[in-house]
Structure formats: C-alpha cells, structure tokens
Amino acid sequence: MSAHDEDTRQKDKESESASSDIDREPYVDNTKDRYWDDKQKLIKTCQDGVGTISSGKRPLNIAIIGPPGVGKSSLLNTIFASFSDNSWNQVANYGSFYKMDKQISQRLISYKKDRYYTRKGPNNKDDDVLMPTFIDMMGFEDSNTAVNRELLNMVFFGRITEYEKINEVLRCLSDDGTNGAKNKYHTRNEYLVVDRIIFVCSLDPDVPLPINLMECVTEVSNDIRGIPVFGVMTKADKFDAERNVRVQEREQKFRDHLGCPMERFTRIKNYCVDIDQKTRYRFSLIPEIDVAILELMTQVFSRFVEVENPDARPNYSDQTKKKCKESEEDDFQVPIPPRNGTPKSSSCINFPKIFILFTIQVLLIGVILHFAIKPIIAEEKVNTICANYDFIRSKHNATIDGLSEELCEHKVDIFKRKILLGGALVFVTIVPQIVFNFFFATSKT
Numbered sequence: 001m002s003a004h005d006e007d008t009r010q011k012d013k014e015s016e017s018a019s020s021d022i023d024r025e026p027y028v029d030n031t032k033d034r035y036w037d038d039k040q041k042l043i044k045t046c047q048d049g050v051g052t053i054s055s056g057k058r059p060l061n062i063a064i065i066g067p068p069g070v071g072k073s074s075l076l077n078t079i080f081a082s083f084s085d086n087s088w089n090q091v092a093n094y095g096s097f098y099k100m101d102k103q104i105s106q107r108l109i110s111y112k113k114d115r116y117y118t119r120k121g122p123n124n125k126d127d128d129v130l131m132p133t134f135i136d137m138m139g140f141e142d143s144n145t146a147v148n149r150e151l152l153n154m155v156f157f158g159r160i161t162e163y164e165k166i167n168e169v170l171r172c173l174s175d176d177g178t179n180g181a182k183n184k185y186h187t188r189n190e191y192l193v194v195d196r197i198i199f200v201c202s203l204d205p206d207v208p209l210p211i212n213l214m215e216c217v218t219e220v221s222n223d224i225r226g227i228p229v230f231g232v233m234t235k236a237d238k239f240d241a242e243r244n245v246r247v248q249e250r251e252q253k254f255r256d257h258l259g260c261p262m263e264r265f266t267r268i269k270n271y272c273v274d275i276d277q278k279t280r281y282r283f284s285l286i287p288e289i290d291v292a293i294l295e296l297m298t299q300v301f302s303r304f305v306e307v308e309n310p311d312a313r314p315n316y317s318d319q320t321k322k323k324c325k326e327s328e329e330d331d332f333q334v335p336i337p338p339r340n341g342t343p344k345s346s347s348c349i350n351f352p353k354i355f356i357l358f359t360i361q362v363l364l365i366g367v368i369l370h371f372a373i374k375p376i377i378a379e380e381k382v383n384t385i386c387a388n389y390d391f392i393r394s395k396h397n398a399t400i401d402g403l404s405e406e407l408c409e410h411k412v413d414i415f416k417r418k419i420l421l422g423g424a425l426v427f428v429t430i431v432p433q434i435v436f437n438f439f440f441a442t443s444k445t
C-alpha cells in the first residue's frame, strides 16, 4: 500500500470520527480531515468570485428567505462557519422561538463581513476580499398577493431597513394601499439592494411546501432587475433524499416552483444539536458540512452570475400623491444613507455633506484669492516709504507728486480692499448655495 493510500485511509478514519455523534472529541485537528483540502479550495474559489475592494465594486447583498423554522438563521451560521478554520459560532440568533413567529417582531437583520469573517491577508491584515453582506429576512407569509409582492419589492430594492418592523410596512400596505406605501418607502434612500436570493426550505415531507411564497419570490425577483435565486433544503440529517421517495418528490417540487437549476440548488445539514448533542462544533469544525454549503457558495459568489438589469428601478412617477402616515416609530426610521454602492434615488441630496463640500470650496477660493490679489509691495514696505517721505517733506519742505494723496493717504484702503473683496466673494459663493440646497433638500424629503 502506498504512502498516499495510507494517508487517505487515515484521513477517512479521522473524518468518520469527526462527524460521529458519540466519539467526537471537542478539539479535533481539522487539517487532517479528508474534506479539509476541498474546503480550502472552495473558499479560494469563493474569494476569487467576489474579488477585492480594488475592483471598485460594492459587496454583494444576499437575502435569505423562507418560512419560519426551516433553518435560515442556522444556515447563516453554517455559512459563516464554513469560512472559518477554527470553529462554529452563533452569529445569527437561531432556535425554537420561531414557533412564536407571529408574536415576535419580524424584521431584517444584516450580517456584514466584519461580523462573520476572520480570515486575514499577509501580515495579519484585512485580506480586502469583498465578502458579501447576508440579510436574514423573517416574517414572510406563504402568500402571493399584491401586498406580499410589494413588500418583497421594497425589501429587494433596499427600501426597508433592519430597524423597522415588517408588520408596520404591512399595516401601511393594508391601510393605505400599495400606492400609499410606495410613496412612503420608494422615495427613501436605498439601503441594501438585494443581488442574490437564497430561498430556504426544510426537506421534512410532512410540512407543506410554501408554494405561494416561492412563486411570489420568483415573480418579484424576475420582474425588474432579474435577481438570481438559489435554493437550499435543510435537515438532510433527518430526511433522506437518496432513499425516501416523499422527500425526493418534495425536493423536485421545490426546485420546479423556484425555477432553480441543479447548480443553484443544494440540500444540507446545518450545524445543530441533532447532529451533535454536545455541540462540540463550538471547538472544532466538521469540514464535510462546510464543503456542502461552500459548493453552493461558489455559485452564489461567482462573477459569472449577475443581476440581469442591475440599474433598473421601479417607475413610480405616475403614482398618486397619497402617502402612508408616519408611525410613531418612524422617528428613528428616517432614511439611512446607503452603506455601500451609489445611491440611485433622486432624494439623496445630503445637506451636511454639501455644506462641507462648499466650505472646502470656499476656503480654497479664499486661499487662491489671497495670493492672486496680494499687492506686489508689502504693507510694511509702504509704511516705511511713507514714514521716510513724511520725514523728508517736513525737513526739506518738499513734495513728490502722487506720493502723498494717491499712495500714503490711501494706503489703508489699498490693503483693506483685499479683505473686503475676499469676504464678499466668500459671501456670494456660499450663502446662495446654502439657501438653495437647504430648500431643495427639504422639498425633496
């Protein structure tokens, strides 16, 4: 037997014990696992797919959507663990509270690179990889109504922030209709515009498939921007899609309704108590789990997968002026400047920024003017000349034409004029701009 075969056998043995429920030690040397090298290669493919900050792009925004309890938050933790070389961590809050989904506040929570990614570049510095922002979306009903479509539209176009409750948006939609809600939410700055959607569902054949929500997502995602949709089925540890016919049928139906080709789909088991009662993955990873989800991530992150019409936005120019009334909570829901990317909405005039810009502009003009209109002769020199002239004139009773009236008696005006001119220019440049922008900005918001 060759040394390579021996090595592979050893790795197989270790990997078996790594995923076994009973014998796994808390600290397992993952580097000897047979899936370890694959994991590293897949991470590299993902990193290459998204590129680095130097590309000038913004990070992708990836929305995770699906009914309550299917494992969305667990999936996020599994994705985050798959990019780690050390251990699983609870970054997204998961658990059985989804059972009271209707009671708890339903909202969006985003996870940016700094919350989940610990890999470093040379010299232990940030590796500059444009790791995506993930958005955990909760509280979506299994329906394909106009209200749900509009709600999804608002989320996908980045009009809803994580600080506001989905219920509030729904209230606005039901009280004031879609026009009222559009006029309230679609005039905001863009927050996180969605570039990829991962629809999550469990393989459990006893739970009804959220067919209506899937259709709703497919419709809205295709409608304007053409956002790529991916499918993930969870709980593969419990429901065997290789042998159980009902599970197979469910999987097929899921992919059909989502219009999801095989390379955009995966079935996985998440890091959860069912696969390890003692949750020893808190100390070391299970690379087999990581590889399953990373394979899909290479597709999600791929530079060849694009939003079809990235700059397209809904056109609401012909809508009525009706607008939802502001809720009491809207005090802290004022439009938040976009975290990344260029804002597309026309209401993005930012008064403090413009003020700073014009202040800098005016200071520069002031400096240029200072040097441009500076008299060739210095004030001290003129003072000395005039003092000498006064002395000579008093001593010899002689005058020099023009020196007295045109220079010495008006020397104060000569130097004061520069200051006056500079001040006037500053005033003329800055004040109308401020007034104009103030009224323009307030009339837009």
Ligand SMILES: Nc1nc2c(ncn2[C@@H]2O[C@H](COP(=O)(O)OP(=O)(O)O)[C@@H](O)[C@H]2O)c(=O)[nH]1
Pocket: 066, 067, 068, 069, 070, 071, 072, 073, 074, 075, 093, 094, 095, 096, 098, 234, 235, 236, 237, 238, 268, 269, 270, 271, 272, 273, 274, 275
């Ligand atoms: N057996 C098993 N349980 C899972 C899996 N994924 C999630 N769960 C469990 O399902 C429950 C709900 O998960 P959670 O991530 O909170 O679902 P969410 O409401 O969609 O965010 C939790 O108790 C998880 O431990 C999985 O792949 N296998």
Ligand SMILES: [Mg+2]
Pocket: 072, 073, 074, 093, 094, 095, 098, 136, 138
């Ligand atoms: Mg959740």
